[in-house]
Structures are given as structure tokens and as C-alpha cells.
Amino acid sequence: MTQDEHTLAELGTIARAADAPPLSSADRDAMIGAALDRAELARPLRSLARRRLAWTAGALAAAAVVLLAILGSRAGPREANALTLASGDRVYTTDGAQIAIEDGSPTRRALRVLEGEALFDVMPLEPGGSFEVSTDELTVRVRGTVFVVERRARTTVVRVHEGRVEIEDGDALVVLGAGESYRSGRARERLADQGALASLGREVAARRSAAARRDAAGAISGPTSTRGLVSGEPPPAAPEHAGNEAAAPTIDANEERTRAERGSSSIAREARGAAWRRDGEPVRRAIPTEATETTSLAHIEALLAAREFSAALDASRAERGWRARMLEAHALVGLERPAEAARAYEDVARSADHARRPEAAYRAATLRSRALGDPRGTLAALDLVSFTGTGLEERALGMRALALDAAGDRDAASRAAQTYLERHPEGGLAGDLRALAE
Amino acid sequence: MIAVLGSQPGTRRSHPEALDLDGRLDPSVLDRLAQHDRATLDAALRALFPDVRRRMFHMLGPRSDLDDAVQDALVEIARALPRFEARSSLRTFATRIVVRTAYRHFGRAKEQPLELVAVADVVDPESRAASREALRRLYRCLAELPEKRRVAFVLCCIEGMTPAEAAAIEGIPSLVMRSRLSRARDEVLRRLDGDEWLTELIQARGGA
Numbered sequence: 001m002t003q004d005e006h007t008l009a010e011l012g013t014i015a016r017a018a019d020a021p022p023l024s025s026a027d028r029d030a031m032i033g034a035a036l037d038r039a040e041l042a043r044p045l046r047s048l049a050r051r052r053l054a055w056t057a058g059a060l061a062a063a064a065v066v067l068l069a070i071l072g073s074r075a076g077p078r079e080a081n082a083l084t085l086a087s088g089d090r091v092y093t094t095d096g097a098q099i100a101i102e103d104g105s106p107t108r109r110a111l112r113v114l115e116g117e118a119l120f121d122v123m124p125l126e127p128g129g130s131f132e133v134s135t136d137e138l139t140v141r142v143r144g145t146v147f148v149v150e151r152r153a154r155t156t157v158v159r160v161h162e163g164r165v166e167i168e169d170g171d172a173l174v175v176l177g178a179g180e181s182y183r184s185g186r187a188r189e190r191l192a193d194q195g196a197l198a199s200l201g202r203e204v205a206a207r208r209s210a211a212a213r214r215d216a217a218g219a220i221s222g223p224t225s226t227r228g229l230v231s232g233e234p235p236p237a238a239p240e241h242a243g244n245e246a247a248a249p250t251i252d253a254n255e256e257r258t259r260a261e262r263g264s265s266s267i268a269r270e271a272r273g274a275a276w277r278r279d280g281e282p283v284r285r286a287i288p289t290e291a292t293e294t295t296s297l298a299h300i301e302a303l304l305a306a307r308e309f310s311a312a313l314d315a316s317r318a319e320r321g322w323r324a325r326m327l328e329a330h331a332l333v334g335l336e337r338p339a340e341a342a343r344a345y346e347d348v349a350r351s352a353d354h355a356r357r358p359e360a361a362y363r364a365a366t367l368r369s370r371a372l373g374d375p376r377g378t379l380a381a382l383d384l385v386s387f388t389g390t391g392l393e394e395r396a397l398g399m400r401a402l403a404l405d406a407a408g409d410r411d412a413a414s415r416a417a418q419t420y421l422e423r424h425p426e427g428g429l430a431g432d433l434r435a436l437a438e
Numbered sequence: 439m440i441a442v443l444g445s446q447p448g449t450r451r452s453h454p455e456a457l458d459l460d461g462r463l464d465p466s467v468l469d470r471l472a473q474h475d476r477a478t479l480d481a482a483l484r485a486l487f488p489d490v491r492r493r494m495f496h497m498l499g500p501r502s503d504l505d506d507a508v509q510d511a512l513v514e515i516a517r518a519l520p521r522f523e524a525r526s527s528l529r530t531f532a533t534r535i536v537v538r539t540a541y542r543h544f545g546r547a548k549e550q551p552l553e554l555v556a557v558a559d560v561v562d563p564e565s566r567a568a569s570r571e572a573l574r575r576l577y578r579c580l581a582e583l584p585e586k587r588r589v590a591f592v593l594c595c596i597e598g599m600t601p602a603e604a605a606a607i608e609g610i611p612s613l614v615m616r617s618r619l620s621r622a623r624d625e626v627l628r629r630l631d632g633d634e635w636l637t638e639l640i641q642a643r644g645g646a
Contacts, residue, residue: 020495039516
């Protein structure tokens with residue numbers, strides 16, 4: 001142990017051993033009782049009787065409110081206040097809106113709209129992840145979409161601009177699609193008032209749709225397969241979160257579509273060469289047709305969507321090719337086997353079609369950083385491909401800077417952080433990377 | 439830690455229940471929390487109280503407004519418990535709220551004045567007085583750190599969490615936490631460098 005490590009260890013020991021000032025049981029009971037009373041006071045009103053809610057500074061503080069209060073005139077859609085969460089989700093609000101972040105963990109993001117209007121641009125979720133927005137009237141659960149929640153005078157309106165959301169309103173459960181609106185207590189309805197963030201919502205949705213079309217050109221199976229790598233999920237790459245239009249991918253989009261429509265011709269070529277002799281007789285092995293392969297991969301995707309990860313893993317290992325390997329990696333993530341999943345993604349990054357390699361490499365790097373705490377492994381995964389011009393460029397650059405710093409390479413981390421800040425000054429990691437760039 | 443709700447007949451707590459802060463809660467307990475059952479909420483807060491107060495003390499250090507911050511955290515926990523869905527342990531759930539509350543109190547410095555202790559006075563490195571003085575100097579140093587690095591230092595170097603565990607509390611990627619921790623450690627060492635009294639104390643403890 002170095003002297004510095006000894007110093008820090010001793011300081012930690014001293015701090016851990018220190019006792020908080022003594023507190024009588026009576027004082028403790030009083031604190032607990034007061035907390036319960038204040039929490040009760042802030043509960044939503046269920047009865048018809050009206051009483052004034054005491055929005056004291058203490059109650060507001062207890063709600064962990066993030067107040068996006070901007071001085072000056074009311075913000076229009078292009079001047080909406082923006083907040084980027086650590087997860088990469090973006091929240092835009094109008095003046096005076098009050099949002100509480102209740103849970104910001106990587107797998108569960110939960111926010112509460114206390115007052116005002118907020119637009120949510122949600123990152124696609126990984127297996128087991130969730131994103132929900134609550135008000136006192138209802139809860140909205142999403143899987144990667146663009147939507148608005150507006151709460152005024154104890155009424156909540158939800159407007160979906162892209163994707164689908166699930167709304168829990170008392171005993172009712174409603175699924176709302178793009179272009180639809182919902183008012184608490186009154187179900188689905190067409191609202192003339194589109195809200196202050198309507199044009200921003202359409203703009204964000206349009207960017208996501210454009211990105212989804214680019215990603216769909218490299219879809220895992222043929223055109224008859226389920227969209228994306230997991231049924232119902234939009235493609236994982238989300239270039240619009242860079243805060244700017246992602247640069248067009250370096251591969252020609254027409255070429256990508258042609259590849260997808262031909263299906264996995266590489267797998268078919270492998271199978272055609274598999275005839276062999278047994279007992280002196282030529283044996284012709286069944287050649288997997290494009291339709292057969294498509295069906296198999298679609299089946300595996302369906303198993304993943306149903307969270308049957310063990311079955312999906314077995315099925316994917318029975319198939320050949322980088323697409324099956326990608327699904328195998330997804331199944332391993334679902335089974336919480338991050339090391340194996342990272343290796344599987346890295347294999348895909350080395351062998352997949354050009355368009356899917358960045359996604360695979362980024363997923364491997366994410367596992368190595370988050371689940372395995374391995375900065376060197378993270379850097380190795382990021383080095384498998386070039387992210388330049390892809391929708392993952394911003395996040396890969398930010399991840400590289402942090403990994404370099406965690407690995408102890410301060411100079412390289414500082415340079416990488418500076419590059420990130422030059423290209424993405426408002427990016428999701430800008431706050432943390434400014435410290436590295438100093 | 440497991441707290442048991444009272445089982446005395448005739449009281450509001452008529453069913454013995456185990457409130458496991460680190461494991462899965464009984465579905466009936468989750469149901470009562472969701473229904474804002476005061477007895478269940480009360481039991482949960484009592485079970486969490488020692489942890490909450492100790493963690494807040496580690497976050498803020500020796501400050502006269504410690505219990506104001508603890509009170510704020512308890513209110514927020516009480517408000518959030520009806521929505522607790524047991525995706526994490528109750529202890530982790532409460533720790534996240536404690537950390538969020540601590541952030542709001544970092545800027546409101548009401549720290550006890552630093553008592554000057556001459557180097558020559560440190561004859562017993564294990565004495566309570568010496569430890570109190572070391573604690574004050576440490577928290578005076580932590581107060582100068584950017585808040586996120588301060589939290590990283592407390593969670594990992596004082597609370598003993600791994601960077602991954604601390605990252606889960608903060609809701610950030612593990613790499614971000616590692617970066618914050620690394621910078622925090624460097625900065626603490628830099629700020630305490632030249633503090634002869636503390637250096638002698640730590641050397642003496644190491645040789646004890």
C-alpha cells in the first residue's frame with residue numbers, strides 16, 4: 001500500500017468510526033412522526049372536498065423538485081428549457097414547470113410532473129429497463145418514444161409524438177400511439193390544443209424517425225422479420241440524443257437496403273458448401289433458405305421480447321451468423337451474464353455487416369464499463385470500430401474520455417474530453433467532461 | 439437489519455411482519471405501503487432511521503443542522519415509500535434519497551468551528567479528541583470539493599461501497615463514478631498535503 005493509499009484508508013476509518021451526535025428516542029420518534037405528517041399533507045386529494053395544499057418550501061424540498069424556472073418571457077418551443085438526464089433521456093419544459101426525478105438508476109428511470117408541461121425524449125431501453133412519468137392522476141410507461149405530459153389544475157394530458165406509451169389511470173390501462181392524446185379521467189380524445197411543446201415534439205419525433213429509417217436499412221433479418229433486434233423495440237442506436245442531426249452513415253443507404261432484402265446471403269453461401277459424404281453416399285445437408293433463417297431469428301426475437309432468455313440463448317446458439325450472435329448477446333444480458341454478453345457483442349463487432357458493428361461495439365463497451373468496471377476492456381471494445389459519422393459517435397467519445405480517466409491516463413482523457421466538448425458542448429456528458437478537460 | 443412490526447393484539451400493528459432492509463419485502467407489506475398505511479410506513483421509517491442518520495452524518499460531517507437534513511430525507515422517504523416497487527432493496531432505495539437530500543444541504547454550510555490543535559498536543563493518536571479533530575479537517579477539505587466528487591468520496595472511501603455500487607446509488611455509469619472518485623481522492627490528498635498535524639496523526643495510527 002502506498003503512503004497515499006494508507007492516508008486515504010486511515011481517513012476513511014476515522015470517518016466510519018465517528019458517531020453522529022446522540023439523539024434521544026423521543027426526538028427520533030418526533031422526527032418520524034413529523035415526516036409522516038408532512039408526507040400525508042402532500043398526498044393527492046381523492047375526495048371532492050377541496051383544501052389548500054401547503055406547498056411549503058419543505059414539501060417542495062421533500063419532493064426533490066427540479067425547478068426549471070427561467071427569468072424572462074414565456075419560452076416557446078424552440079426556447080424550451082432542456083435537461084439531459086444521466087441516462088441520456090432529454091426533458092424539455094416550459095417556464096414554471098416542476099419536475100421531480102424520483103429514480104434515476106440505469107435500469108429504472110422515474111419522473112413526476114408536479115405542474116406544467118414537459119416533453120420527454122426517451123432513450124430506447126435495454127432488457128429489463130423501464131421509464132415512467134407519473135402525476136397525481138396517472139402513470140405513463142414507455143419503451144423509447146417522444147411524448148408530452150401536461151398537468152394543470154389536477155388534470156393531466158398526455159400527447160404522443162412518436163412510439164407508444166402505456167397509461168395507467170386508476171383501474172384503466174390505455175395504450176396510446178403516435179398522434180394520439182389522452183386526458184386523465186376522460187380517456188382518449190382529440191385535443192385541439194396541441195400544447196406549447198407541440199412543434200418541438202414533432203421535430204424530435206421526425207429526427208428519431210429519420211434515424212430509425214437509417215437503422216432499419218441494416219435490419220437483422222429480411223423485410224418480413226420483426227423490426228429491430230427485439231420485437232416492438234425501436235432500433236437501439238439513437239443518434240438524435242447528440243443534440244444535433246447525426247451525420248449520415250458512411251455506407252450507402254441503398255446498398256444497405258439491398259443487403260437486407262437479399263437476406264443473409266453469407267449464411268446461405270455457407271450452407272451450400274456443406275454437402276458431405278457419409279457411408280460412401282453423398283449426403284446433401286438441408287440448405288437453410290432465406291425464409292427459414294428469417295423465421296428462426298424472428299422466433300428468437302419473440303423469445304427475447306417475452307423475456308424467455310434461456311430459450312432465446314439456446315435457440316440463438318443453434319443458429320449461425322453474426323445476427324444470431326447478436327441475439328445470443330441480448331439473451332446473455334437478460335440472463336445477467338455480462339462478461340459473456342460483452343464477448344458476444346465483440347464478436348459481432350468484428351464480423352457483422354458494416355452498419356451494425358458500431359452498435360455491437362458500443363454495447364460491449366457499455367457492459368465492460370457499467371457491469372464489469374473494466375476501463376481497459378471498455379477502451380478495447382471501443383477500438384473495434386470507428387464511430388465517426390454514426391449515431392453513437394457522441395456517446396462513444398464521452399465513454400472513451402471517462403474510460404481513459406478511470407484507467408489513469410489523465411492526459412489522453414483530457415484530450416478526449418476536450419474533443420467531446422468541442423463537438424458536443426451541450427451533450428449529455430458535457431458536465432462531467434468539463435472537469436476532465438481542465 | 440430486520441425490523442419486526444408489533445404483534446400485540448388490539449394495537450394497530452396486529453400482524454407480525456419482517457421488514458428486511460436488504461432483501462425482498464413481503465407482498466402484503468408492499469401493498470400496505472402502497473395504501474399509505476401509517477403503521478407500516480412508521481415501521482419502515484423506524485427500521486431505516488439509524489441508516490439514514492448515519493449516512494447523512496457521513497455525507498455532511500459534523501454540522502449543527504445534521505438533523506434538519508435527516509428530517510428532510512425522512513419526509514422524502516415517507517412520500518416515496520408508497521411507490522416503492524422493490525426493484526432494489528429498501529436500504530438502497532433510502533440511500534438514494536439520502537444522497538439526493540444531502541446535495542441540497544451541501545451549500546448551506548453550518549459547520550462547527552475548527553478547533554486548533556497544536557501538533558505537540560497529539561500524544562495519543564487513538565484518542566477521541568484526535569479523531570474528532572481529524573474528522574473536522576477532513577470535512578473542511580470535503581466541503582471544498584465539487585459536490586459530485588464529494589459524494590463519490592463519501593460513498594466509496596467512507597461508506598465502503600464499490601464504484602459500481604455507488605454508481606447505482608447515483609444513477610450514473612460506473613465509469614463516471616470511477617472518474618469522480620479518482621479526482622476526489624487526488625484532490626483530498628492535495629488539499630491535506632502540508633497539514634503536519636494530520637500527517638503525524640496518520641503516521642502514528644499506522645504504526646500503532
